[in-house]
Amino acid sequence: MDAMSQTRAAAARYASKRDDRARIQRRREQTGQRIVDDADQVTARAERLVQRGTVSVATVERLSEQSPDRLLERIVGVSADFQPANFLARGARAITSVGRITQGSNGRAIPVGTGFLVAPSLLLTNNHVLPDQDSAGEAEVEFGAEMSIDNDPPAWTRFRLDPSAAFATDEDLDFTLVRVVPAADGRTAGDLYGWNRLMARQGKIVTGEPVNLVGHPNGRLKEITIRRNELTMQLDHFLHYSADTEPGSSGSPVFNDQWEVVALHHSGVPGEDGAWVANEGVRVSSILSGLPVGLLSELGAAPLATESIAPVRQAGAPARPSAFGGTRHLVFLHGRGQTGRDPQTMRREWIAGLNKGLTLAGLPTVEPADAWFPFYGDTLTEPLESLAPASPTTRVVYEQLVGEAAALAGRPADGRREGLLTGVQGALSWLASATNLDHLLIAAVFRDVAAYLDDSSVRQAVLAAVERTLPASGQVVLVSHSLGTVVAMDLLTRLPDALEVPLLVTLGSPLGLDAVQGRLLSGGPHRPDRVGQWLNVWSQSDPVSIGCPLEDDWKGQVDERAADNPLQRSHDVAEYLSHPHVARALLRHLT
Template identity: 85%
Template sequence: MDALSQTRAAAARYAGAREERARIQRRREQTGQHIVDEADQVSARAERLVQRGTVSVATVERLSEQGAERLLERIIGASADFQPANFLARGARAVTSVGRVTQGSNGRAIPIGTGFLVAPSLLLTNNHVLPDAASAEAAEVEFGAEMSIDDEPPVWTRFRLDPAARFVTDAGLDYTLVRVAPAADGRTAGELYGWNRLIATQGKIITGEPVNLVGHPNGRLKEITIRRNELTTQLDRFLHYTADTEPGSSGSPVFNDQWEVVALHHSGVPGDNGSWLANEGIRVSSILAALPADVLAELGCAPQVTESVTPVRHSGVPARPSAFGGTRHLVFLHGRGQAGRDPMTMRREWIAGLNKGLTLAGLPPADPADAWFPFYGDTLGDPRESPAPSAPTTRVVYEQLIAEAAMLSGRPADGRREGLLTGLQGALSWLASATNLDHLLIAAVFRDVAAYLDDATVRQAVLSAVERTLPASGQIVLVSHSLGTVVAMDLLTRLPATLEVPLLVTLGSPLGLDAVHRRLLTGGPIRPERAGQWLNVWCPSDPVSIGCPLDDDWKGQVDERAVDNPLQRSHDVAEYLAHPHVARALMRALS
């Protein structure tokens, strides 16, 4: 489909979305909020901004004081009004991956569009820019075609395209993904100019938020559009937004304010009088959903699972029978906040982290199919529910957990300090400040730990769900994370005699809290006899493992290792598994 046909299709979609735009305007008038969307979109967006640290803890607390009503929209609005100091630096990094696509004509390089790197050697652009392998074979991409910081003339680098090695295109979605040949010295374009990872996760942007475009309009040197731009409508596969664009911008990345790619720009929407009403881009999630599994693997993305109208209750995933000789088994036990997720996708994410650690340790990678992945996420409810539990006894446990964690992180016993809130909110604020994670995320983790420890029905449901996906016999290396470490301790008291546990690994565990270990099925800090070696790995900035090291309570029963995870991902299981010490310990036990 050529550019004119794409423009006509975009105009038809824009006309068809007239009622949606009217509905958005009515909601804005009713709420007094400019940034509006469906409740699940708003919740996912606010949670993503909070978890990534885009909105500061102090800002969230200030907005919370204004009341619970429309709190999430206020959080998102704050992210649009105030940018962190690294906004420009992150934008500069994202911009370098954008190149000018050219084709030769009479010895000249004629610009035909824009493209950007989404992997070290993969360029994403439009189908109407590179419709087939022959056009890609005759094309090049120029990186660095921009004025320097001192307005000096640009010096750019040209790379040939290699469609014979990789070429995937879709005229309907108007995208082309093509291999970029390495430079003469063997280095990839991504090594020199970086790349932007594509993310399918919900919550990257909602209606009313700003968008930023980077491209080569009319073949000029690289330009950026960051003023008076916003997302106006979300369709199933496309986004509409306001922005100044021109021919040649086709294939430009559309970024949110965190410089994550949300769409691939491909067309303007023409009006009746020759004006332009809006712009249209293809949603990143739509492109990823259309790509084959091997391409997704190169992009570092798990294959996407289409959501059904009714929620799907997932069961665990067994390993293939031949894994590790069929007698030794790797079992992953996840933490909280996984309701509705696909266990196969989660298993791939855990293995991806482990494979990074194995690579650093000089060991061969593992296959996702070699790991058992019990799943209990759907027994704990929706992770977007209120962080605080409603049941009175569970609320008591929840407050004890947070108070103890805050005390162990250095909060004064009387809970008072100038400028700091007292009580539960003060304890959460202290933990957030001590760990640089948002207090909403911290509260949600401890809520689910409290629910498991206090409610016998929840505990039984979780343990039963895990037991349904375990090998019948042999040796299991049990790797657990967060709430999963608490579940693992209880599970070890119930395993059949046919299963041995030569190694238990706990990652980011709350087992150092008195309020946790005294409520275990063992009745205290007592390692179950079924566990052979026990390795506990913790990060000092992880609020869930704030009671570590464990040896104060679990005296002489555990080997421990402190690690340094990235500050904003201190509780991330993939970061824990990526440490070579952890990877080596697992492989030793399995081999």
């Protein structure tokens, strides 16, 4: 489908949404809010903003006191109004991966569109820019085609494309993904210019928020569009937004204000009088859903919904064979909320926390390559439809977890002193007040714990992902965090006999809750026989470990230590690992 056909299709979609646009405008006028998306979209967006630290917990608390009934809209609105000082620096980093696509004609390189890197050697653009392998094989992409900070002339670098190595395209969704040939020295384009990871998960943007476009309109040097732009409508596979664009912008990334890619720009939208009334981009989630598993694995992305919940990329990172003599192994087992993350980066973060603790204890540090890091984050990909799970049975487990945790935190049985907040919302509010953490974060943790405990397909997918990245024999020092501590308890019931576990460490664990214990594969608070010593470390301000210490239920089975974690990082794994007592115990069993 050529560019003109795409424009006509976009115009038809725009015309079909006339009533929806009128409804949005009425809501804006009635509420005085420009954020007017559906509740599930706004909830997911607010959760992501809080998780990324874009909106502080203090801001959430202040807004909650002012107007609890509009809390989520106000969180998103504040994010759109105020940007951190590093907004431009992060934008500068994100846009280096944007290049100008050219094709040869009579010895000249003619610009035909824009593209951007979404993996070290994969370029995303429009189907109408590169419709087939022949056109892609004749094209090149130029990175660095922009003026320097001192307005010096650009010195760009050209890369050839190799559609025979990797090529995927879709006329209806108007995207093409193609391999970029490495430079002469073997370095990929991504090594030199970086790339932007694509994420299918909900929560990247809502109607009324700003968008930012970066491209090469009319083949000019790189330009950005960051003023007077906003998302105006979400369709199933497309986004409509207001922004200044020109031909040549096709294939540009559409960013949110956190510089995450939300869409692939592909067309302007003409109105009935021929004037341009909007722009249209293809949603990232739709692009990912149309890609084969092999390319998804390379992108480090997971589809929004699949027939199977099995992960689509490698489970994680094995340790080097010589670490700790080759017979003792350090295995990290992460918690929830890691969808789309790089296991190698996570492993470095865990080791950084551990090395801080080792340094404070006066002990030698370890290398990231010394630890095994099974990864199961991409198995928990259910979009956030609300604070609670969509499944009725999982919702019951979730409400039991939250209610029990709030009771252990001192919430009155009849919910007094909570004003309008009752039931699970009141319990979350109580936990947030007791621990100084945002209720959205608390809800997200317990929601994923509930999904793991209630849904056998989720449990099996998680355990299978972990088992794919474990040593085959020897002694394992197993260090787990948050939901990972629940996974660890189940894992210990099915490890091969050749693996011994001289030390189990659980950090920030919900194992103190009856609703968790009764649903473990062990059938209750029973430490598996293969575990030599069990060290549980908890923080009084951590809402996930609110049922600790564990001695009441796990009598005589566990050694415990309370950690004085900072309030704003009370559940952070690096804070737990940085305690000298934890680091000392780990190294003692490893060496």
